[in-house]
Every structure is written in C-alpha cells, then in structure tokens.
Amino acid sequence: MKLKFTVNRRATTLEVTGAERVIDLLRERLGLVGTKEGCGKGECGACTVLLDGSPVCSCLLLSSQVAGREITTIEGLSEGESLHPVQAAFAETGAVQCGFCTPGLVLSSAALLADIPAPSREQMKRALAGNLCRCTGYQKIFEAVELASRNMRREKRRRR
C-alpha cells in the first residue's frame, strides 16, 4: 500500500505493506536513527515519537496506523543548528549521560511542556514515567524540564 503521512513537517509517501513497525520505517527507510529501540515492547520509551503531538511508542505502532497522521521524531524537533528549548536544557543541566534514552525523553518532555507549560514535579514524573533511564536517576532530567519551562515561558512573554 502507499502510505501518505507527514514526518517532521514534510509530506512523505512510502510504499509499505502496512504491517511494518513505524520504528523500522523511520530508522531503516527514512534514515531517522535518532529513534531508538530499547526493548521492542513499549516498556522503555526509547522509541518514543510524537503522533499528532502526543508521545507514543513507535515499536508498537504499525505503519498502516499512521496514514494521514503527523509524526515528529527527535530529528524534527529542531532545525539545523538550532535547538528546541528542551534539547538545549537537557544539554545544559547534565540530563544526558549515555544518551540512548535521550531522544525519547526529550520528545516526552516537549509534549509535556506543550500541554502544561509549568508542570509540577509530580506532573513531570507522570509524564516521563514511560521513558526508562538507567543512568541519570532522573534528577537532572527534572531540572532540564524546569529550565526549559522557564525559558519557554520567558520567550513567550518576550514575544507578546
């Protein structure tokens, strides 16, 4: 079947069977290897992508389920040299250690901040619980979300 969908704001058409996992489509067909596979069972969240803005596990998603929909991967979160505020904050606060879980965590955090601009720690924990990280102990990740939140709100105020 011909799959038409949007990947990182770009209309994309691919010939697919429909039964491929979206993660394979992204990694193998589109070369978007920022999306990682850590368990293949939706438990670790390393494969998180945004489907119409909401975090989902791309390892539990069939290509036919994304027809007509919009996917954002880590590569699509920012353009060129620029960084999304969440990306910048992760780098700044030391929220990155081995980095394998980072793309998923960044996307989940970005989705959280789009939904709740100034989340509490509890809200963060709820929103990020689907992304396992074995290195950081999550503390610096919380700090990163807080920093990104502050920066995004400041930027919004400045624009107004």
Add this chain to the structure above:
Amino acid sequence: MPAPRKKRTAFAAIGTSVPNVDAVDKVTGRAKYGADHDRKGQLYGRVKYSEHPHALILSIDVSRAVNLSGVRAVLTHADIPGENSFGTAVPHQVVLCSEKVRYLGDVVAIVAADSEEIAAKAVESITVKYKILPVVSDPVEALSPRSPAVHAGGNLCVHQKVRKGDVGTGFSQSEVVLEREYATQKVEHAYMEPEAVLAEPGENGGITVTGSVQNLYSIRRGLARVLALPLGRVRVRQATLGGSFGGKDEAMTALCCRAALLALKTGRPVKMVNTRENSMRESYKRHPYRMKYKVGADRRGFLKAMEITIHADAGAYAAMSPFVTWRSTVQATGPYVVPNVRTDVYAAYTNNCYTSAMRGFGSPQVCFGSESLMDELAEKLGMDPLEVRLKNTLRGRSTTATGQKLNHTVSVGEALLNVTKKGRFLKTRASNRKHNERSHPKKGVGISCSYRGVSLGAEGVDAAGVTVSLQTDGSVVASSGLVDMGQGAATTISLMVAEELGVTVDRIRFLGADTSRLPDSGPTVASRTSFMAGQAARRACKEIVERIRPVASEVLGCPVDSLLFRNNWVSHSTERTRRGPGSRKAGRGRAGRKRLRLGELASLCFARGVSLFAHGWYRAPATSWDERTGQGDAYFTFVYGANLAEVEVDTETGTVRVTRFVSSHDVGRVLNLNGARGQVYGGVAMGLGYALFEEYAEQDGRPSLENFDEYLLPTVSDVPETEIVFIENPDRLGPYGAKSLGEPACEIAAPAIANAVCDALGMRVRELPLTLERVRLGRGLSRKEKRGSAGP
C-alpha cells in the same frame, strides 16, 4: 627483465621483493575507493558550473531548485559560514563563486538531493545571469598591461629566478651559442578513479570526510577555513586512492568543502562523485610551459652559460604554481655544471583550467627543454649526445645552478653510462643511421638524464610523523600521516618497521591516515614518503626497541647490545651467527631461555608497565634559499637518473612506436624491489603519454575535449619493454640510505623519447606532444572547441 639484485645480508626485510600489502584487496575488487563509501540516508551532491570562462555574476536564482521534491539543500556563496576560499600559496580559490567566474570549472551553486537524478534536475533548474568578460587565454599576453585581469592584483602569479655568476661573461666566453624555444602542453593526471567524497556530520558539530584525497592536511586546512571550524573538529580520512599523481589536492579540497557544506546544512551524509567529464572540466592540470633557452659552450663542449626564460600558464588560480615553478628553476639547467645561469620563470593567471601539482612537479617541462637542448648542442658541436652530457654532468663536490655544493655520491654519469651501455647507445645510433638511409620505418635512439631534489626542499620546512604500536602478541600497527596513493608507501613503511622490530611483514598492519589521529605530516608529494615517513617510522621503532631491550636482556640473560630482533623472535645475536635464531641449541639465558617470541616479550613488557607505543617525528635536514638571487641549498639531497629510448617512426603516417626503454635511477637504496620497479614502469608509461599523445587543449578558455575518447592515454600496446638498472649509493640521510623514485621515474621519459624521435627523423620537434601531425608535418593541428563542452 630488470637486472637481478643480490640480496643483502645486512637486512632482513629491506630490499626484498614483497607484494604490496594492499594487493589482495585490489585484485579481489574489495578495496574501497572514494565512491565505494556509502551511508544510510545519504544525499547526493551536484554542482552548478559556470557557463563562461570569464564573467561577472549578476544574479543566481535557485528558487525553482529549492522547491523540487527530494531536494534537501541548495547552497550558494551566501551559505558559507567561513571564508569562501582556500589555497596553500594564495588562498583565493573560490568554493562557490559570488561575483565572478574565472574558468569553466568554477562553481556557483551546489545541490543536495535524495538521488543523483533529482540533484541533476535541480542543478539544471538553477539560472545564473552573467556579464561576459573578455577571456584571457595566453600566459604571455596575460602579463601585458593591456590584458584584462583575472584576479584583482593582476595576472602575474609568481616570478621565480636563479642568478648564478654572470651570463653575459659566460656567453662572451662561449664559442658556441644556441637559442631555442621549446613548448610543452597541458596534460591531465587521468587517474582512473575520478574524485569522490563522502562528507558526514561529525561529533560536536564537526565534519568527517572520507574520499579520494591525496593531501589530507591541506584539505583539512581548506575545510576548516571554509566551514569556520577548528582543525580538531575536521576529520579527513583517505579512501583507497585510485591514482592521484599529484592531482587530488585542490580539486578535492573544493569537492570536500562543497560536500561538507551540504552535509552540515542538511545534517546528513552527502556523497559527491565527479563524472569523468566533471573531472576533466574542473580538476587542475600540468602547467604548459613556453621555454626560451640560450646556451653557451666552448668548443670542447663545456657549458659556459645558460639563460632560461619560461612562461607557465597557471590558469584561473594559483594553487601550487609558486612551488611548481620553483622546482623548475632549480632543475631548469639539467644535471649539469653551468658556471653562469640566469633563469626566470613566470606563471600567469588566465581563464584556462588551473594548473598545479602533477608527478614531476615542474620538472618534466624543463627536462624536455634542457635535454632537447643538450642534443641540439651536441649536434652543433658535432659530438654525440652522450659525450656532451658526460662532459658537463654534475659530480661529487660539483656546484649546482643554485650554488649548492653536492656532498654526496653524484651518479648522473653512472646512470648515463648504465643506460647507454645496456642500450648500446652509440652502436645502435650508428646502425640506425645506416638503416634509415634505406628503410622504413625510421629508427632512432635518444637519451636523457636529470637530477632531482628530494622532498619539499626549500619550499617549506619538512617533517613527518609515524606512530608505531607493538601489540602484546608481537604484531604491529603502524600509521603514518603520509599516505599510500597507489605508490606503495604502505608496503615500504611496513618493510622498514619489519626491519627495525624484527617482525615479518604479515604481522604488520599499516593504517590509513586520519587527520585527527596523526599530526600534520605535510603533503604526500615530492616523492618524500619513503624518505620522511621512513625515517619517522624508524625513530618510533627504535624508541620501542630501546624500551623493551632491557626486559629481553633480563629474561635471556644476555647483554642488551647482543640482542637480535628477527623473524618475530628475539635472541642473542652471537647465537644467530652460529646457528641462526631458530636453533634449539642456542645459548642459555639466566632464566634458562634461549630465545623469546616477540609476542611473549611484548606481553611481559606490558605487564611491567612498559609502553609499547611510540610516535616518531622526523624533521628533514635544513635547506636554504635566497629569494633574490635564487641561490641556496635547495634540497637536502638529490637523486639522479638517466633514460634511453629506442623508437620506430613511420614517417608516412607519423606513427611512433617506442621499441625499447632503459631506465637507470640512483635511489640510494631499493627498499622494495617490486614496488620500485612498479614506480619505474608507471613513470615511463606516463612519460610516454606525455611525449606522444596527451594534450588537454583549450581555446579561449574552453576545452576541446571532455573524456578519454579524445584525451588519449597510452594503452598496453603502446608501452615498451623497459629495462631497469637501479643504482644504490646509500644516502647518509635516508632510511637505510634510501632516497626517492616516484617522480624521477617519470620526468625524463618524454625527453628520451623525443630525442629518439628526432634522431629517427633527423629533424628537431620542439613542442610536445609528438603527435602524428607534428611528426609528419612538423606542426600541430589546432583543435576546434568541442560541442557542448561548455554547457552547464
């Protein structure tokens, strides 16, 4: 067949004949050349060429290209983060033209797309408006004040000179004075592998390029400058090189910069591979020279003075022209003692394809000039060509044209005698004369000789580094900042490491260069690799041996200086002489050990904390140069060689067949016999093409050919049987006495052939190549511009 060499007992590995260490990859087709590197998700880059040899750019419209589906980036000069130019001598070579185009190979825009096809389509859809300017195409006219300027500072690229003695006095002492003009053509390197590169975004915003690069460090400099990155973030790696001959330097810098710009812009790997047409159009060539020689000699044939004026066509950019022409000034007189010399070499900018380094590097042109001249002088004096040469050749303690007193064994005479003896020069010459009176085709025999400075010389301070790492199992990894480009550097350096550490070559891995892992070792040019990298490798090895000796001595219970490292074993040297290192009955160490595998020794050393890793750095001996007078010790040592060619010329058709070739070179020491022979065979073939067929002709800045259908290279049937006589006068500076060979083998083939042709014809042709027309009619045909060759 080449003369058999006696194996020297002093060495284990040096001088043996081993296959190139990369031979298996190449014969199995598994070697990975520039275009064989691919990455998932890579894009394909293409260039938009200038449509005019000389024009001002009024506007560049990329809007249609940008909107094509599958196009990921379209870049122009405005997108360059750093400087929009590079160049070793004059950093003015433009990456993406902004105001002006200077030759047809200039590029105004680049495209990255999902496929080659889309990229090509995108390039076509770019429109550029120009204001056409008059074309500068003649290097002599270019220097006239009336000529339009290719570059803002005028068209003089460089003026090199030598002033020795007083030529006026010299000519006044001369009984014979000859004035002759010679010309050589522009030729293409014609490496079989066109330029190719894969650029990948690297760590930390850096860039990694892998491709068919010859001089990694100069390309890295260009990339860092254009991309505004620190050198440490720019990583250049060499793919297996499918030939270079000096050709994959600036042309590759431009390609690498363009690919890298696209890769950094898109965040994806970008591959760019030149078609042969692109390569022919854009890549630089060997300088065409117009040479005026005036020579004076006494009646006995001794040279008194030489005055030489040369005009070189630099083309659109300076590239290596200042260095190429400098070597020409040093070698212009040929390997002769000339008391009074005045040489001027001018290189001028034109709107022709630019010229730069090519095997020989400014010497093949002047070798043709000086060696044709010597034959003409001989004829004028009524002497034979050998006699007049032998009278004048440089000898030990002679002083060169640049005033350098030679303090090593000077063997140009020996080389001449070698080839003339082997080729029975005088006898053949006499019998040819008789034959030619009656029969067709006409036969001729010619000789040539040269001296050549080793390495970079006073062009720059010369140094190189090699890292050697002995592994705990006794195998070795060596890596060099100078590269193997097909000339066999990997093998030569491996042999030296084998010699120093006493390992067999199969235990050594030679690593391709990587700019981030090895310090800048200068360019892999000027036949300097064996010499410079060889010395550096030996230093590294010696350092390791120094560190591990004490441990070996302790284990074997013998003095440090009696240890012998050979064939992956360490033993007492005294034992070796009696029974050989493999003997069981060899002497007994303190620990009851007689000998030790190198691997055991290495593990033992590692466990004791001895470092098995060393970096050798070798700085070449000093050279000197006085810009004003062109006097000085131009090179720290020289090599010498002589060639002899026999030809048959069909005077009805102009067809020339080289029937025999004899080549003799003093290389100091043959390191790898196989490799050395290969360099000579290849050099002769290249010189033959230069002499007989090859010409990259241009008219008003437009080339008249674009591929090998019209650019003729020697085929297997054109190449003569070549006999080789190596001379080994070990140089006190060289590794094991070795000097160099790669370029000498090439520079004097053409004059030997030309002299032979002239001998057969009984007529002098002073212009290369000796095409059918020149041989038959005494002049060349002018070529018409090729259809479509100037298209986008």
Add this chain to the structure above:
Amino acid sequence: MAVVGRRVRRVESLDRVKGVGSFTDDLTYAGMLHAAVVRSPVARARIKHIETGRALRRAGAEAVFTFQDIPGRNVVPIILEDQPFLAEEYVNYVGEPIAVVLASERETARAAAKEVSVRLEELPPILDLLKARRHPRVHLFGEDNVFKHLRIRRGDTAAAFSSCDVIVENEYRTPYQEHAYIEPEAMIAIPHPDGTIEIRGSMQCPFYVRKAVTSVLGLPESRVWVVQAATGGAFGGKEDVPSLLACQVALPAWKLKKPVKLVYDRTEDMVSTSKRHPSWVRYKSGATRDGVLKAVEVEYVIDGGAYSTLSPAVLYRGTVHAAGPYRCDNVKVDSYVVATNRVPTGAFRGFGSPQILFAAESQMDQLAERLGLHPAELRRRNLLRAGDTTITGQKLTVSVGLEETLDRVLEASGWPTGQKRDDGVGYGLSTVFYGVGLGAAGKHLARTGARVIVHADGSVTFSVGTTELGQGMTTVLSQIVSEELGTPLECVQMIAPDTSRVPDSGPTVASRSTTMSGNALKDACGKIRDVLLAEASRALRIPVSDLRIVEGAIVPAKEEGPSMPIDEAIKSCTTARLPLSAEGWHVSTSTSWDDRTGQGDAYVTYAWATNLAKVRVDRETGEVTVLKMWAAHDVGKAVNPTLAEGQIEGGILQGLGFALTENMFTDERGVIVNPDFSTYIIPTAADSPEIVSLLVEHPYPDGPHGAKGFGEQPLMGVAPAVANAVRDAVGVRITELPITPEKIWNALRSSRRVPVTQR
C-alpha cells in the same frame, strides 16, 4: 584552575539531544548480514546433534556456524579461559550460545535461529549456590565447583569475639541484578579487504574484545581493530559480554567476507548476558560496650554461573570491602565464587561489593541498636581516618574524607535523632568505601596510554584507550586537556577509541577512566608543553624554568616580562615543524596482595561515602516510598561537579532498584522467567525521590588534579541505607533483597496483626 572543577556542559550532549545516530544499531554497511544466536534451552545437557537444514532452507538465511567452524581457539579469554565461544559437547546454562545464524534481515535470522534444532540429553543441573560447593555428583569446575576462594586473616577473631559485649550474627541474601542499560548489547564486524577485521560496537573494553576475536579467529592483534561506538549505558554489563558478541559477529563476517551486525533482543539480552552475582552471606560482628568494632567473621558465597568470566576479580573486590569502611583488628573472611548451571554473572557497578556491604551495613545498625547507640555515632567511633589501617593491612595516609561525608550528610539532612515517631517514616544510614581502580587483582592491567595532537590552529584532538559510557569521561578528560594546554574546551575533541590507534589501556571499569586516562593525558600534554615552552623561551629569551602557561598565554613566572599567547607559540612550532603531538603513558601506583592472608595494599586509594535514606513504609501494604536520599562522596576532586552529581543520582536510583524492586526469577529448571521490562522492574521517573548530592574533596595526590574514581560508589550503600530506614520506620529488618512489600508485610504480619480500621 580555568576548566577543571567547572560545571561545563557534557561535550557530546548536543549530539545526543539531537539524536545524531552514532550507536551501533544506527550504523549500516553495504551488504551487511544480520546474525542471530542459537541458544541452549536447558541448564545442563550433552549436545547430541545440531540440525541446521531447516534453518538454512528459510528464504534469506545465509549460513549457520557452529564451533566446528572456528579457525582459532574456541575460548573467550577473560581470566580463566574456561568459557567456550560456542558450545561443543555440553551446554551449561540456559541461553548458552550453540550456533550463529546469518540472514539478510534481522527478523529472518532470528526466525531461522529458532529453526536450528539441537538434540540434547539433559543432565541434572546445579541451580542453588549453596549446593554447588563440593557437590557430590556434579562437577562443573574443578573438584569443588569453586572458581575462586579468597581469604582474609587478620588478628584472632575467636579470641576477639569472646571479649565482645555484643555479637550480632545473621544471614543475608541478594538476588541477580540486571544492568538494564537501555541500549541492548550490539556489535558489528566488518571484514576488510586488507585482511583485517573491524569490530564496532557497544562496549566498555575494546582491548578485551580484541583479545577474544584474535583468539577465536586465530589472528594477530594487529589485524583486529576494535572501535567503540556510542554506548548506551553499560554499568559493567558491557565489560566481558561484548567479547562474546564480537566473536558472534566476527566469525561469520570473517568466513563470509561480509559485514555482520548483531543486536540482542531485550529478552535475549536479559536471559543470556551477565548480571550482578546473587549472594549469600553469613555475617558475625562483635563490639565492645563502648561501641568499638572488635571482630568480624564473614562467609561470603556468590553465584558465578556456568563460567568464571570476571568472577575472581568480582570476588576480590567483595572480599576487600567485606568489613565496610571501618577499623577492625580481628577479621576472618572466607569468600567463594561457585559454579552453577546458571547464566555467568559478572561485572556490575560495585563489582561484588554492594552485596557484602548490604550485609556489613545492616550489621552495623543492629550493633548500634543493641548497644543503644545512634547509628551515626557507632560509625563515627569506628570509621577509617588518615593514619588508620584497613582490614587488609593497608595503611591509609591521605585522601580519607569519610568522616566529612558523614558530617555533611548529617548536617544537610537534619536527621532528627532520638525521638520516636509513629508515622511510618524512618531514616537509614550507610557508610561505604570504594577501592579505586583495578587493585592488586588487576595490577597487570593497570596502565593506560593516550595520544594528544595540537593542530596548527591550536585545536586539540586526543585519544585514550578507555571508553565513554555515559559517565562523562570524554568531558572530564577534555577538561583536563584543556587545563593542561590552556586550550579553550570548545577546541578540544576526543576521538573514539580504536585499538589500533591507542596502546592497550586495560578495561574501562573500576571507575578508573578519570584517574588513569587523566594521568596519561597529563603526561602527553606535559611533553607538548615542554615543546611550547622551549619555543617561547627562545622567542622571549627567558629560561623555560621561568615560564608557565596561564589562561592561554605563556608568561614569565615573575611578574614582569614579555609574554607570548599560546596560539602564537603553536603557530611558531608548527612553522618550524616541531612535534606538537605526544603519547602519554601512565602506570598506576603499585598494589599488593598476599593470597594466603589477604593482606596487602589492595587498592591505590579509596573513595568514601555516606548515604542517608528517608522512607515511609505503609504498614498495611508494606509499600516503601523513598522520600529523600542524601549522599556525600569524597571524590578527591570533582573535575566536573555536574557530572559527579549525575553519577551519584544515577547510582542511587540503581541502588534503589536493587534495594526495592529488582529481582530475577529462575524456575526449577533454571529458566529466567521475567526477562523483560514489564516484569523486571527498574525505577521510573515516578519512582525517583529527591536526591541531595554532596561532594567532598580530599585530594588524591596521584590523581589528575587530585581526582579519584568513584562512579560505582553511589550505588553501593543504597540498599543497606534503605533496609536500615525500613527497620527504623516499622521495626522490621529485611535481610534479603529486594525489600518488597510482600516481605515487609510478611514480617509485620508475623510480629502482630492489627485490624485495618484501627490503624
């Protein structure tokens, strides 16, 4: 100092947040095949026949390789060389590799691997570590199934116990802990036409990998080059295991002359790769009334699984750490690592010490309780200070900041002492220490090399033989280079380790990368500084000895006088072709060990830490909520405090997993039944408590800028702190990890039963 000690941004973090693909599975090569491993389904059996026909008939399947295809030795050399790369006659654990299947697609390979049928004659396995020693019938290793027995004999414990006022004796157990790095094990082998083979993958120890591949393929080391790809977490789990994977790809790649990739499926990874050793400890401690620890007697048994791998070294660390960071004159330790028919266990952050420290620190609290002393007070009376001697007889001279870590934690936490609470909230303390580096057990490996190149524009590239695993080595080493050469950090770039480019630098384990590679880099930088200073000296006409590098310039040591910017010195050296590149080499201070008595200078130095856990325990459900953790670590010098905190926070959360949820269950046939993230429970963001990290700096003179490694330590004291806190909260002591609600509930139930409505 300009850069060292600053909270600079991790150098690779920009690439990581952008998702730049540099992990193993992100790499693809033309013509690449995928491998899958055929594994033993049973714990112990004799192999009768391997049938590959059906697998090979599957479309896309390319080849199957068994031990018969191995050109070199069928051994994965680690310490004892008892582990075959592919099983020959016997299989000894569930998941043991038997064959490797190759196919064009990963899924095809995995499917085909299932179709390789192995006929087995099952044999009775040993699955219990306590039954393994001197098992009457099954001999898996030697006569007694003991891979290694270590002992410490110090003083006279029997006599000492008789003089003790309080003696506490208990048994403790800890289970498997799985590393659960988020990136599964992954490896690629690329055969090159020049007769070399490149191994690229997720790993800690490229030189171990090289050794394994050379052994299996029978090649010289020069022809095997191992490059670490970005590694998505390791924690010890990528220390010895990648050697196996590398062989699993190298053999087919070498035979087929094609690149081969292998990425373990998460379940395969959990079933077949190493874990933390399950342990059993019998611990007896005695103290006098005034709170002096008089005697300790320990029997420590850990389950090494079917092959020895790194177990002897793991046991060594556990043995040295057996009594905790205390003075004790009478110590008797007997520790054993035994062979069973279970997956080989190996390195995991802490390396044999978290298990024994769980016991040791649980003991200390019980002693305190019995003595009526506050846990902090008892520890203070016994902890090691400069001038003291450890239980291995090592005299400590400098960099002993244990007491300060205790003070800092007590001060920061405001731990309310003495009052009795009834809110289910409790506090638990642990003080621990960590021997830095490989210690005497690995002293033959205790060396590192480095290469530094200063480029013409002053930018610097360097390479070392140790690896970045997420711990921040690259950044810390970049900071050290930047500091040494006065180059801005942005211009320093580390090049990924490649065994052919750097000297064998031993493994990246034992929290040794900062100290060892840092020192090697200092050595290399020093050589380059000498060249730069000599050049400046020539130009400035000031003797080298009177010059120094300060903030990007070479300046006279005395106030006045001309100076030279570093850049200019570099340019001048470059023009003169002076070598601005150097190799560095560092051999660690010597250590010693007497196998008979267990006495010696076990490690070059030690890191020290105090942990305090505040928990709430739900008396009805037994659920433990960790409310807050405080941790103070003496790290010598924090080269980058942000990264050091990152190590503490990450280690604590792993420690909490070890303490509370992580457990791997094996059924009666030796099959692990919960090999995935939905059943093997590691902490999520929602489980992460507030963590207060405190850095204490007692410089270690032989470390770069005083730094000593400590990356493992944060995990080590967490479980006992939690166990002690649970005891403090609800009065039950759990001696077997993990501390599950069920265990607490059972303990509470057996103590009393209270109706729900009355609580």
Add this chain to the structure above:
Amino acid sequence: MREASVIAPRSLREALRAVGRKGVVAVAGGTDLLVRLHDVAAGERPSFLVLDGVRTLHSIAPRGKGLALGPLVTFSEIERSSLLRTLAPQLVEAASVAGSVQIRNRATLGGNIANGSPAGDLLPPLYVLSARLELSYSGGRRQVMIEDFFKGPGETVLRRNELITRVVFERSQNRGFFLRLAVRRALAISKVSVAANVSLRNGRVQSVRIALGAVAPTVLRASRTEEYLLGRELDRDSIETACGLASGEAAPIDDIRSEADYRREMVGVLLGRGLLRIASAR
C-alpha cells in the same frame, strides 16, 4: 513484521467482512498485541485488521442514562474526558494509572477488554458499572454482559468473526473508586486492584458492586461482600467485615509479581481504604 499483510477498512461493514477471515487478527491500539507478537517470526504472523480508520469506533457518547463508548477510545481519551470524570470516575482512575503516557495514548478500551487479562485495569470498573458489550459480526450483532464475556485468562466468548463494537454502561452511582497496588509507581501491571460502585441512602448502602482484579483467573465480583454490605451502614465494623469477606472471595496465586497471601490480604486493605473514603466523604 514486514511480510504480514494488512487490511485497513474505512467502515465497520468492511471491517466485519474481514474479521472472520482465516489468519486475520484485529488490532486496536496494538499495545498488547504487538508485544505478544514480538517474538513471532515474520512468516508466522497473522494478517492485521487495522481498525484505526473506522471512525464510528472512536466515539464517546451518552446513551440513555448511561454511556456508549467505541472500543477504540484510548486510555488517554478516557482520562481526559470530563463526561467520564463525572459519570464513571472509577474508569477514569483506572485509565489514568495504567501503563505510561505513551501506552495510554495508544491503548484502547476495546483492546483492554478483548485482551482478557485478569489484571486489565479497565475491567474492574467496567464490572462495577455493569457494562454491556455489543459484539458485531457481518450481518448481525449480539449483546453480552461483561461478566459473561470472560472465560479465563486471555479467553473470552468473542467469536472469530466478531468485533467488539460498543461498550455500554450505566452511569456510576454516587460513590465509586478504583484502587490498585503495583510493583512500581508507573508502567506496571497491577498486583491487585479493587473497583467499587456504591450508592448510599440515609447512610446505608443502597446498592453496591465490587470487582477484584488480578486475584483470580478473571476479574471477580465480590458478590458475598456486596450482599453483606447491602442495607448496612458503612462503619468500622461493617467495613472490617467486608474486607475480610472480600479477601476470602479472592482466589489469587503466587507469581513473579506477588504472593497469594499478600494479594488476598490486600484485597481487604484496598477495599477498606476505598470504603473508608466513601464513608468519610459523607
């Protein structure tokens, strides 16, 4: 999963035509199904009937006094629905603690039901809301009460040619809850869960439904407990007794998540906490 084929219907009719075919498996969110198929080789995988495209299966709508939910309503949609928050708070509570954000964004009501796990978090709430399932097949449909739908772990009465097309339930009474215990705070399967739906009149229990999750082969109604509570005041004694009864009704097992005794006891603890909450909210 490359080789398996896919049917992606745009209408219910198309979907129903496909569902009966041999080797066809319906996929809703896929969060359980694709986990189960993770280790199944490509060649052995079923054809997927991907239901995403059938619009009518996504709706949340009032029906009569209750609600009708399409089976493709996701956990996240349940969590965020203000309608459900007032009408079925148990369901909202259950939906909001299950899995993770990523899972809740894909996991569906219908999938959770069809999956048939006794630990499925939405099931106890549906039990206490007396949910009725509409099962459709080509040419007809039937209704099944949720309690009659399950036969055992992973076993249901859903026929091969049927799809769950609607879940209808009454609105919750004035008091209800869902409580559970799990091995960690998120991303975990319940060890034990309790849902209740209680109405009180004059302080006495007028109606009550209690369902227990993960303590028997299927979700269990604690009917003896319900019977006991009916008509009683919710006080310490009655709650204590109810807890004891409920524990007795549970039939849990030991597994890797927990132990039978513990689970049994926790049924009582959770029920007690929920009932105390109700009692104290009066």
